[in-house]
Amino acid sequence: MSWLKWLRPGLHVKRWLVLFVIATVFVALGIAYIAIHIYRREPFPPVVYYLTLQFIDQFWRGVLFIVLGVSLGVISFWQLSRSLLSPFLTNGHQVSLVDQVYRARYLRQGPRIVAIGGGTGLSTLLRGLKKYSDNITAVVTVADDGGSSGRLRRELGVLPPGDFRQCIAALADAEPLMTDLFQYRFDQGTGLDGHSFGNLFIVAMSGITGNFERALRESSRVLAVRGQILPSTLENVTLCAELDDASFVEGESQIPHGPAPIKRVYIRPGDAAAYPEAVKAIADADLIVLGPGSLYTSIMPNLLVGGIAAAIREARAPKVYVCNVASQPGETDGYALSEHVAALHRHVGQGLFQYVLANDHLVPLPPEWHVNAVDVDAAALGMSGLRVVTADVIDERRPTRHDPDKLAAAIVGSFLEGR
Numbered sequence: 001m002s003w004l005k006w007l008r009p010g011l012h013v014k015r016w017l018v019l020f021v022i023a024t025v026f027v028a029l030g031i032a033y034i035a036i037h038i039y040r041r042e043p044f045p046p047v048v049y050y051l052t053l054q055f056i057d058q059f060w061r062g063v064l065f066i067v068l069g070v071s072l073g074v075i076s077f078w079q080l081s082r083s084l085l086s087p088f089l090t091n092g093h094q095v096s097l098v099d100q101v102y103r104a105r106y107l108r109q110g111p112r113i114v115a116i117g118g119g120t121g122l123s124t125l126l127r128g129l130k131k132y133s134d135n136i137t138a139v140v141t142v143a144d145d146g147g148s149s150g151r152l153r154r155e156l157g158v159l160p161p162g163d164f165r166q167c168i169a170a171l172a173d174a175e176p177l178m179t180d181l182f183q184y185r186f187d188q189g190t191g192l193d194g195h196s197f198g199n200l201f202i203v204a205m206s207g208i209t210g211n212f213e214r215a216l217r218e219s220s221r222v223l224a225v226r227g228q229i230l231p232s233t234l235e236n237v238t239l240c241a242e243l244d245d246a247s248f249v250e251g252e253s254q255i256p257h258g259p260a261p262i263k264r265v266y267i268r269p270g271d272a273a274a275y276p277e278a279v280k281a282i283a284d285a286d287l288i289v290l291g292p293g294s295l296y297t298s299i300m301p302n303l304l305v306g307g308i309a310a311a312i313r314e315a316r317a318p319k320v321y322v323c324n325v326a327s328q329p330g331e332t333d334g335y336a337l338s339e340h341v342a343a344l345h346r347h348v349g350q351g352l353f354q355y356v357l358a359n360d361h362l363v364p365l366p367p368e369w370h371v372n373a374v375d376v377d378a379a380a381l382g383m384s385g386l387r388v389v390t391a392d393v394i395d396e397r398r399p400t401r402h403d404p405d406k407l408a409a410a411i412v413g414s415f416l417e418g419r
Helices: 002-006 013-041 047-051 058-088 097-105 119-129 147-156 162-171 176-183 197-209 212-222 276-284 295-303 308-314 337-348 404-415
Strands: 113-117 136-140 228-231 238-243 248-250 262-268 287-290 319-322 355-359 387-391
Touching (some): 113 119, 119 136, 119 295, 119 404, 136 276, 147 162, 147 197, 162 176, 162 197, 162 212, 162 228, 176 197, 197 212, 212 228, 238 295, 262 337, 295 337, 337 355
Parallel strands (some): 113 287, 136 228, 287 319, 319 355, 355 387
Antiparallel strands (some): 238 248, 238 262
16 A cells, blocks of 8 residues: 555645646546547547548647647646735735745745844844745844834833834835835824834734734734744833943933943843743744844843843854944944954853854945944954854945845855755
């Protein structure tokens, strides 16, 4: 009964296609036998002579019917496939069947990548990585207290939705109009001015579903998000900073505007627990990426949550810190690569990551921007236990930011290919 194993469920489509062809051949043979039986016993009208092309040699007549049958079969199979796949076509556009198979077979079996951070940097990274895998997990900071997110957080007591909204938009596979709607920001109206539609949508979904994490899942489902988006913690944390002049600043949005350089940052409450699903995703990852993003206000708040840094340290996956391509006013003024790494070491200790990805395509930045390109200095190259990988990852149109495609290609090419 070994042939029954050949038919067991869950096998690849090729075997079922062969079985379909065999079944078609049996049906054709049955029809042929019946036709021959009738032809030999019952007279046919003269017109059948011409309809069955009996005036052509029998061999070539067979070839002609085979070519005609194969052509009609290919056309019908192609059109049937397009009809069946039409509800799932990317962005509502006509995408080839080959592209659909590629996405189903390649991206869904892609590496499990965990990206940790927040703000524009994290969404930029996700926009590039989704071309290589559907198994992406974004672990997002919940320390944001500025703008629309801060207002909703203070007024409704919810986690700040802004960074989650940007990640959802970056990983969305929905129609462009839906993504644009999610990112739309009201610029007038009492109470609405400054709010983005996506923030309000997530908050409304939180009220409907009963909790923030389920709201994220449902919002992601609506926009056909590739992967998952998780908070680093569900607790209402506040980011604080101690400055070099011994003063303190409270609030993520206020830290870059302090009167002195940042000495250290910390969260309150200091014992905020990590979100269990985020810890599990880190443990199961094939690659863990920290950044890019604001060093003190996007990356650090995640690492300071109890359990996140420990989970990263214990994970077996390669861990890479993606350094910003330019300094950030009020946070990392004048920082070179080594100073970014040293700040991380001061807060969470050494050994958290083995690799650093830095930009090696430095372009002059206008003085009025008050930023400097982050240089790969000798001190960074000489750090023990750390390998610095460089690549051209800047956006030529906005040289203070990463290019999503360049960044994702550098990460996949350096840390995943060949594994």
